[in-house]
Amino acid sequence: MRVSVLLFASYADALGPGPLPLELPAGATAADVVTALRARPGAVALPPAPMLAVNARWAAPATALADGDEVALLPPVAGG
Amino acid sequence: MSRVAVSAAVSGRLVRTPISGAALLDAVAHETAGAQTAFLGAVRDHNAGRAVTGIDYAAYEPMADAELAAIAAEAAERWPGVRIAIEHRIGTLAVGEISVGIAVAHAHRAPAFDACRFAIEAIKARVPIWKREHYVDGTRAWVDASTAGAAGAPTTGATP
Numbered sequence: 672m673r674v675s676v677l678l679f680a681s682y683a684d685a686l687g688p689g690p691l692p693l694e695l696p697a698g699a700t701a702a703d704v705v706t707a708l709r710a711r712p713g714a715v716a717l718p719p720a721p722m723l724a725v726n727a728r729w730a731a732p733a734t735a736l737a738d739g740d741e742v743a744l745l746p747p748v749a750g751g
Numbered sequence: 752m753s754r755v756a757v758s759a760a761v762s763g764r765l766v767r768t769p770i771s772g773a774a775l776l777d778a779v780a781h782e783t784a785g786a787q788t789a790f791l792g793a794v795r796d797h798n799a800g801r802a803v804t805g806i807d808y809a810a811y812e813p814m815a816d817a818e819l820a821a822i823a824a825e826a827a828e829r830w831p832g833v834r835i836a837i838e839h840r841i842g843t844l845a846v847g848e849i850s851v852g853i854a855v856a857h858a859h860r861a862p863a864f865d866a867c868r869f870a871i872e873a874i875k876a877r878v879p880i881w882k883r884e885h886y887v888d889g890t891r892a893w894v895d896a897s898t899a900g901a902a903g904a905p906t907t908g909a910t911p
Contacts, residue, residue, distance in 0.1 A: 680881035727814035750880030
């Protein structure tokens, strides 16, 4: 399947802003997106378990993905 | 993001233009609401010991917009009768400019205060918005966990 990866704030500075197309095997989870990104330059900026959203909703790492999903890696939020 | 005036009795949204506390209060005012509360967050001139000259607010926009609307809806559900309007600004703000505004109206003060406090804490915990501070020496840095506390925790250092 192919998913689109979005990165924000410090993660975007480190890895590029995206959206980044990513090819994953069937049955992949949101955590697999993080694993795939760890091979990229700048990945040292990612914490052990970055917060995730799938299709603009907070999602656990074990969330199963479907073709066309939008997966976002979200730094600790700092609104207000 | 819409640019229309705040009108709904229960609303939450991102905006790119200056936030008016008065407009938010007007949006929730009602003959039945004898209590009106508001919270306004503004850009402060210092953080974590450094002089701050401005802040860039960035967001995962569709998600942030949806989360702000959801927080308003949750407040109205948790405190029946609450009328609430929330706006969070994105873009580059100068010191003193309002970054977030919440107005709440209810027949009684306790639900109005409680819903307002709930909303700002929820915004700080779960709305995907980030800020990059500008410092007097010309450098800029994203406010991260080292200065803003753990995600989801109320902060004391980086925010109003």
